């Protein structure tokens with residue numbers, strides 16, 4: 001029987017996460033997930049219409065979810081690493097389990113570990129000997145090269161490439177189309193701008209952009 005799931009976030013990535021769930025269900029012999037609804041503390045009218053147009057219920061706020069007697073699985077479909085972390089702390093404390101979602105059109109090589117709550121979108125390529133922490137987001141067409149570790153709450157935006165032998169610290173955001181060259185470390189909470197090329201280690205908390213990224 002399909003397991004109950006709520007998606008946190010009615011915004012862009014929340015609805016892309018819904019796409020991942022729908023693709024997982026379509027590829028399986030029986031549906032894996034039953035989407036109970038989408039949770040959002042302040043959904044816009046436009047996003048509520050977008051949910052309605054795809055026959056998906058708006059559940060209510062995070063507080064409504066925590067107050068509910070039932071305990072569905074959850075996934076946080078919000079791109080900001082810091083917002084995601086705050087929500088996960090509340091939901092874990094409330095006793096909900098995180099779902100791990102891997103689109104059937106993503107590819108994972110050998111010796112890949114994927115932490116709970118992680119979402120891997122269509123077209124992502126994760127090669128060999130790679131560790132993805134908890135609540136990592138790999139957006140469409142991301143590549144992650146051999147022997148690389150992405151810590152908890154990392155977001156890699158569409159078409160970004162993390163090369164081999166890299167270490168990406170917790171809460172890092174790698175912008176759309178950015179490149180991190182091999183054997184580099186990106187420190188905790190750093191932000192790599194869209195289309196940047198990282199050629200040397202990035203200190204924790206830094207914001208770098210451009211080619212080469214500074």
Ligand SMILES: CC(C)(COP(=O)(O)OP(=O)(O)OC[C@H]1O[C@@H](n2cnc3c(N)ncnc32)[C@H](O)[C@@H]1OP(=O)(O)O)[C@@H](O)C(=O)NCCC(=O)NCCS
Nearest residue numbers: 139157158174175176191192193194195196207208209210
């Ligand atoms: C790098 C980034 C974090 C900087 O954000 P910010 O500090 O708010 O930057 P601002 O928009 O105030 O711009 C500051 C300056 O940096 C420049 N800049 C912003 N982003 C840049 C980027 N990715 N590459 C090069 N220059 C950039 C701006 O043109 C501006 O230059 P100026 O001072 O000469 O006018 C952000 O622009 C970015 O690239 N985020 C990633 C976004 C992403 O991945 N989106 C896809 C979502 S799926």
